[in-house]
Amino acid sequence: MRRHPWLNIMRIFLVVVLALLFVFPFYWVIVTSLNTSGQALQYPPVLLPHGQFGNYVRAWSGAPWLRYFSNTVFIATVTTLLVLVTSLLAGFAFGTMRFPGKSLLFMAFLALMMIPQTVLLIPDYILLQDIHWLNTYWAQIVPWGASVFGIFMLRQFFLTLPSDYWEAAQLDGAGRLYFLWKIAVPAARPSLITIGLYTFLGSWNSFLWPFIMTNSASVQPVEVGLSNFLGTNGTDWTGLSAAVVYTTLPVLVLFLIAQKQFMKGMYSGAGGIKG
Amino acid sequence: MEAEQRYRRILRIKDKHYVALFLAPAIAALILLTIYPMLYSLKISFFNWNLTVPGSQNQFVGLQNYAEILKHGEFWHSLWITICFTFFSVLFCMVIGTSLAFLMFQNLKGASIVRTFVISAMVIAPIIVGTAWRLMYNPGWGLINYFLSVAGIGGRPFLAQASTVLPALIVVDVWEWSPLVMVIVLAGLQGLSPEVYESARVDGASRWQTFIHITLPLLKPALLLSLLIRTMDAFRTFDTIYAMTGGGPGRSSENLNILMYNTAFEYFQVSKAASMALLSLIVITVICTLIFRVFRRNEGEAQ
Numbered sequence: 248m249r250r251h252p253w254l255n256i257m258r259i260f261l262v263v264v265l266a267l268l269f270v271f272p273f274y275w276v277i278v279t280s281l282n283t284s285g286q287a288l289q290y291p292p293v294l295l296p297h298g299q300f301g302n303y304v305r306a307w308s309g310a311p312w313l314r315y316f317s318n319t320v321f322i323a324t325v326t327t328l329l330v331l332v333t334s335l336l337a338g339f340a341f342g343t344m345r346f347p348g349k350s351l352l353f354m355a356f357l358a359l360m361m362i363p364q365t366v367l368l369i370p371d372y373i374l375l376q377d378i379h380w381l382n383t384y385w386a387q388i389v390p391w392g393a394s395v396f397g398i399f400m401l402r403q404f405f406l407t408l409p410s411d412y413w414e415a416a417q418l419d420g421a422g423r424l425y426f427l428w429k430i431a432v433p434a435a436r437p438s439l440i441t442i443g444l445y446t447f448l449g450s451w452n453s454f455l456w457p458f459i460m461t462n463s464a465s466v467q468p469v470e471v472g473l474s475n476f477l478g479t480n481g482t483d484w485t486g487l488s489a490a491v492v493y494t495t496l497p498v499l500v501l502f503l504i505a506q507k508q509f510m511k512g513m514y515s516g517a518g519g520i521k522g
Numbered sequence: 523m524e525a526e527q528r529y530r531r532i533l534r535i536k537d538k539h540y541v542a543l544f545l546a547p548a549i550a551a552l553i554l555l556t557i558y559p560m561l562y563s564l565k566i567s568f569f570n571w572n573l574t575v576p577g578s579q580n581q582f583v584g585l586q587n588y589a590e591i592l593k594h595g596e597f598w599h600s601l602w603i604t605i606c607f608t609f610f611s612v613l614f615c616m617v618i619g620t621s622l623a624f625l626m627f628q629n630l631k632g633a634s635i636v637r638t639f640v641i642s643a644m645v646i647a648p649i650i651v652g653t654a655w656r657l658m659y660n661p662g663w664g665l666i667n668y669f670l671s672v673a674g675i676g677g678r679p680f681l682a683q684a685s686t687v688l689p690a691l692i693v694v695d696v697w698e699w700s701p702l703v704m705v706i707v708l709a710g711l712q713g714l715s716p717e718v719y720e721s722a723r724v725d726g727a728s729r730w731q732t733f734i735h736i737t738l739p740l741l742k743p744a745l746l747l748s749l750l751i752r753t754m755d756a757f758r759t760f761d762t763i764y765a766m767t768g769g770g771p772g773r774s775s776e777n778l779n780i781l782m783y784n785t786a787f788e789y790f791q792v793s794k795a796a797s798m799a800l801l802s803l804i805v806i807t808v809i810c811t812l813i814f815r816v817f818r819r820n821e822g823e824a825q
Contacts, residue, residue, distance in 0.1 A: 337548035393551035452647035
C-alpha cells in the first residue's frame with residue numbers, strides 16, 4: 248500500500264510527541280533534582296539541569312535509604328524464590344498429573360486467588376498481629392508466596408511439554424523429583440524467568456501492604472521509605488525529586504535490561520487467555 | 523498418541539503421594555492466605571470491633587455494620603468516586619492504549635525506542651508516579667500550570683479543588699496504565715495472521731472496513747483481557763491517590779480503598795472496614811461479570 252509522505256511524517260511526529268509525553272514528567276523530576284531550590288521554584292520553570300548534586304547528598308542523608316534498599320532487595324528476592332517454587336510444584340502437578348477433582352481444584356485456585364489483596368488487608372492485619380508477625384519481613388513475604396499467574400503459566404507450559412521427555416527419563420530410571428529438577432526446570436526456563444521478573448517487579452513496587460504491615464525503618468521497603476520521606480521532607484522539593492530519581496532508577500535499569508523477557512511474558516500471557 | 527496414553531497411565535498409578543507433595547505448598551497458601559482470611563473477614567464483619575476498644579471484638583451486632591454502611595452517605599460517596607474514576611480511567615486507557623498499539627504496529631523508524639519510553643511509565647512504582655505528578659501539579663511552580671498559562675489557559679490548584687481533583691487523578695492513571703493496554707493489544711495484533719488482511723483487500727474492503735469488521739473482532743480476546751485487568755486495577759487504586767491527595771480535598775477523591783484504609787487504620791473500626799471490603803468485592807465481581815457477559819454475547823457468532 249502506498250502512502251503519502253506527509254502522512255508518514257505526521258505519524259512520526261505523533262509518535263515522537265507521545266514518547267515525550269511519557270518521558271517528560273520524569274525528565275522534569277530529574278531537572279528539578281539537579282537545580283537549586285530557588286531555581287526549582289522559579290517561574291517560568293527552569294527546564295535545564297544545573298548540576299546541583301548536593302540535593303542528592305542531602306536527600307540520601309535524610310533517611311536510612313541503604314536500609315530501605317536492602318530490605319526491598321531481600322523481600323523481593325525471597326518472595327520471587329518462593330513464588331517460583333510454589334508455581335513450579337503446583338504447575339507441574341496441574342499440568343502433568345492426574346488426580347480426582349483436578350479441574351475443580353484448579354478453578355478454585357484461579358477464582359480465589361483473583362480476590363484482590365485489598366480485601367484481605369484487614370483480616371490479614373489482625374491475623375498477622377495475632378501471630379506477632381507485624382513489622383517483620385515475613386509479613387511482607389509469606390502472604391505473597393503463591394501466585395495465580397505463575398501457577399497458570401507453568402501449567403500451560405507443562406501441558407504442552409511432550410511426554411517423550413518423561414518417557415526418556417523413565418528409561419534412565421529417573422524419579423519424579425529428578426525429572427522435575429533436571430529436565431522440566433531447564434525446559435521451563437523462559438516461563439520461570441518471566442514469572443520471576445513479574446514477581447520481583449510487583450514485590451519491589453508494592454506499597455499499601457508493607458505500609459500497613461510495618462512501622463519501623465528496619466524492615467520497611469524503599470517505597471514506604473519514600474512515603475515517609477514525603478511526609479517529613481514534603482517541602483524540600485529538590486531533595487524529594489532527588490529521592491524520586493534514585494528510588495526509580497533500579498527498577499528502570501532492571502526493565503531496560505530485561506525488556507525482551509518482559510514483553511515476551513506479556514505476549515504469552517495475552518496469548519494464553521484466548522477464547 | 524499411544525505414547526501419550528502410556529504417559530498418562532504411568533502418571534496415574536503411582537501419583538498419589540506425589541500429587542500431595544507437589545500441591546501442598548500451593549493449597550496451604552490458598553487456605554491460609556485466602557480462604558481463612560476471607561472467612562475471618564466475614565466473621566468480624568458481624569461484630570463491632572474497634573481496635574482501640576478492648577473486648578469489642580466479642581460484641582456481636584449481626585448485620586448492623588452492613589445496614590449502617592448502606593444507610594450513611596460516605597460509602598455511597600466513595601463508591602460513586604470509585605466508579606467515576608474507574609469508568610473514565612478505563613475508557614481513556616482503552617482508547618489511548620489501543621491507538622498507541624496501532625501506531626507502534628506500523629514499523630515506524632524508532633518505534634521500539636518509543637515503545638520502551640512508553641512502557642517505562644508502568645514499571646515505575648505507583649507511589650513514585652504519584653509523588654512525581656504531585657510535583658508536576660504544584661500550583662505555585664508546577665509544570666502543568668506553566669504549560670497551561672503558555673497556552674493561554676489560566677492555571678489552577680488542580681489537586682486542591684474538589685471540582686478538578688478527580689480529572690487530575692484520572693490523567694495520571696491514564697498516563698500510567700495506557701501502556702499496559704498498548705502492550706496487550708500489541709500482543710494481540712502480533713498474533714493475527716496477515717492472510718486475513720490479504721483476503722479482505724482482495725475483496726475490496728477499505729482500510730476502515732477492514733479495521734471495523736476484521737481487526738477489531740479478532741482483537742476481542744486481547745481487548746477483553748485488558749479491559750478486565752484495567753477495571754479491577756482502577757477500582758482498587760490506592761498508591762497514586764494516597765501520594766497525591768490522600769483522599770482530599772475534603773473527601774472529594776476518597777475512593778473505596780482510601781475509605782477502607784481510613785476506617786480501619788485511622789479510626790480503627792476494623793469490623794466496619796471489613797464489611798466495606800466485602801461489599802466492594804461484590805460490586806467489582808458484578809462489574810466484571812457484566813463486562814464478560816456483554817463481550818461474550820457479542821461474540822455469539824464467533825464461538
